[in-house]
Amino acid sequence: xxxxxxxxxxxxxxxxxxxxxxxxxxxxxxxxxxxxxxxxxxxxxxxxxxxxxxxxxxxxxxxxxxxxxxxxxxxxxxxxxxxxxxxxxxxxxxxxxxxxxxxxxxxxxxxxxxxxxxxxxxxxxxxxxxxxxxxxxxxxxxxxxxxxxxxxxxxxxxxxxxxxxxxxxxxx
Numbered sequence: 001x002x003x004x005x006x007x008x009x010x011x012x013x014x015x016x017x018x019x020x021x022x023x024x025x026x027x028x029x030x031x032x033x034x035x036x037x038x039x040x041x042x043x044x045x046x047x048x049x050x051x052x053x054x055x056x057x058x059x060x061x062x063x064x065x066x067x068x069x070x071x072x073x074x075x076x077x078x079x080x081x082x083x084x085x086x087x088x089x090x091x092x093x094x095x096x097x098x099x100x101x102x103x104x105x106x107x108x109x110x111x112x113x114x115x116x117x118x119x120x121x122x123x124x125x126x127x128x129x130x131x132x133x134x135x136x137x138x139x140x141x142x143x144x145x146x147x148x149x150x151x152x153x154x155x156x157x158x159x160x161x162x163x164x165x166x167x168x169x170x171x172x
Contacts, residue, residue: 007060012044013097016144018063028067029096030144031108038094038101068145071108075145078109082147086137091159092129098141102133102149103159111135111147122154130158 002021006014017029017040027033029040047054068075082088082104088111093103095115102111113135119127135149 005055005060005063006041006045008045008047012046014041014045015097016064017041018067026067030146031071032093032110040096071145074108078106078145078147079140081106081109082137084137084139087134088137088149089132089134091133092131094129102135102152104147109147111149112141113149113152118152118154126154126156131155132157132159
């Protein structure tokens with residue numbers, strides 16, 4: 001099971017999470033894992049439980065920054081592919097307390113947009129994973145290595161990987 005680290009707010013909601021396995025590998029909540037998808041506690045945690053040990057914010061940040069360093073090259077690539085001001089397409093990947101995560105159709109490239117903003121303009125049945133999204137790049141979240149998205153619109157259809165591959169082969 002390894003050692004689990006959570007950054008939580010005063011209500012116990014997890015915003016960031018890392019799991020260090022005994023073999024030295026780590027899964028962090030800002031990156032999609034091939035087996036575990038996005039790993040972030042879905043329910044509030046009670047930090048008073050005896051099996052939790054509190055560490056300082058600085059200790060958590062040191063661990064987090066060490067994990068970010070492992071993906072620095074990929075992060076620089078993502079920022080070069082998605083410059084501020086560009087219009088991007090992707091699909092809903094997951095919902096986090098920080099917002100809605102958008103898969104940007106590039107390896108380990110994810111954006112985040114304001115859930116409340118898109119929810120107010122979108123039919124409820126479209127607010128689920130794999131629904132296609134278009135949005136504008138507004139900046140970068142360096143803490144999570146996500147592209148900040150604004151003016152997001154849900155297109156009302158699901159993203160189909162086979163369709164994307166076909167269009168890529170056709171040069172579209």
